[in-house]
Amino acid sequence: MSDCLLYSQEGRIVTLTMNQDTTRNAISSDEMIDAFEQAALRINRDDSVSVVILTGAGKAFSSGGNVKDMHEKSGMFGGSPVQLREGYRRGIQRIPLAMHNLEVPLIAAVNGPAIGAGCDLAMMCDMRVASTQAKFAESFAKIGIIPGDGGAWFLPRVIGMSRACEMAFTGEAVDAQTALSWGMVSEVVEPEQLLSTANKLAQRIAVNPPRALRMTKKLLKEGQKQSLESLLELSAAMQALAHHTDDHAEAVAAMLDKRTAQFTGN
Numbered sequence: 001m002s003d004c005l006l007y008s009q010e011g012r013i014v015t016l017t018m019n020q021d022t023t024r025n026a027i028s029s030d031e032m033i034d035a036f037e038q039a040a041l042r043i044n045r046d047d048s049v050s051v052v053i054l055t056g057a058g059k060a061f062s063s064g065g066n067v068k069d070m071h072e073k074s075g076m077f078g079g080s081p082v083q084l085r086e087g088y089r090r091g092i093q094r095i096p097l098a099m100h101n102l103e104v105p106l107i108a109a110v111n112g113p114a115i116g117a118g119c120d121l122a123m124m125c126d127m128r129v130a131s132t133q134a135k136f137a138e139s140f141a142k143i144g145i146i147p148g149d150g151g152a153w154f155l156p157r158v159i160g161m162s163r164a165c166e167m168a169f170t171g172e173a174v175d176a177q178t179a180l181s182w183g184m185v186s187e188v189v190e191p192e193q194l195l196s197t198a199n200k201l202a203q204r205i206a207v208n209p210p211r212a213l214r215m216t217k218k219l220l221k222e223g224q225k226q227s228l229e230s231l232l233e234l235s236a237a238m239q240a241l242a243h244h245t246d247d248h249a250e251a252v253a254a255m256l257d258k259r260t261a262q263f264t265g266n
Contacts (some may be wrong), residue, residue: 005035006057007042012050012206013199014043021058027064028076028092040098047265050206050213052102053198054125055109061134061162062118065092067143088148092117095150096150099124100221103214105205109198110134114209115173120151122160126217128185129201130176131194138164157224194216208266209247247250 006017016039018025020032027033028132043049056062069075076087079154098199099106110135119136122128138155140147147155147168156164159182167174189197205213215238223231242248246266254261 002031002035002038004029004032005039006082007039009049012048012210013053013202014049014051015053015055015195018054018056018062018259021060023066024060024063024113025056025058025118026063027095028065028069030075030091033091033094036095037098040102043236044101044103045227047210049104049209050107051107051202053107053109053195053202054121055195055198056111058112059133060112060118061108061110061114063113064116064118064120064139064149068069070143077112079260082123092149096124096154103217105213105217106226107198107201109194110136110176110185111194113137113173115139117147117149117151120147120149120154123151123154123184127200127201128179129194130179130185130189131191132176132188134166134179134185134188135173136179137171139171139173140165141191142171207263209245209251211247215242247248 004018004020006015006019008015009018018027018032020026023029043052052183065077066075073079073198076091077084079087098158101121105127108122108128110122110128110130112131113135114122115137116139121136122136138147138151140151146152152168155167159167163182174182174184179185180188187197219231219235219238222234226234247261247263249262250263
């Protein structure tokens with residue numbers, strides 16, 4: 001794993017830490033994009049992982065696209081319109097696809113400013129907890145561009161269309177308490193409590209049967225785009241699989257025996 005995205009695992013919980021403090025954890029470099037894609041693939045293939053926490057090193061969660069590269073028209077921001085289009089498609093747009101296709105629950109621990117694509121990255125997560133130092137800005141309009149990383153898809157699904165329009169059209173930042181009142185984050189804590197708070201939430205999730213967690217997340221994602229009839233069919237098929245897992249048998253037995261279940265992921 002690249003040093004720009006640190007990967008650590010404790011029990012069934014993986015923590016991903018964006019580690020580019022010099023760019024305030026910008027996510028538009030090839031190295032960072034590759035790291036996100038590789039981390040998601042690794043997690044999906046690893047049955048020992050039940051939940052992931054994503055956070056940033058330093059004072060920022062993520063500044064999004066590297067504005068210096070935009071100014072210099074370098075990296076994914078260089079070339080003709082055709083080349084720029086391909087730069088987005090083959091570059092930063094791989095991150096929303098990787099995050100959206102992550103099979104396990106994903107928690108953003110937003111330690112500081114989440115700006116532009118950094119804000120959208122937080123919205124790609126399933127849950128968000130924030131430090132009092134966090135702020136969120138869908139700030140693309142401020143520099144004359146649009147959300148090219150899927151923000152127009154993710155943000156309205158988190159806070160509703162009206163609030164998303166307000167953020168996107170003004171480009172202005174909202175602080176952590178406003179984000180809490182809008183339902184963008186579920187909890188706001190002091191900076192020194194952020195990772196422990198995210199870990200407590202992760203632990204509450206990780207105690208459950210791993211396969212059931214992955215199937216539940218799949219159903220929640222599919223429920224955003226399928227008809228009720230289609231989702232019920234998928235639910236029936238997945239439920240049939242769930243009923244035949246060892247963990248289901250263990251959960252029922254433990255409940256009847258009034259003891260703590262011990263799950264194996266089988």
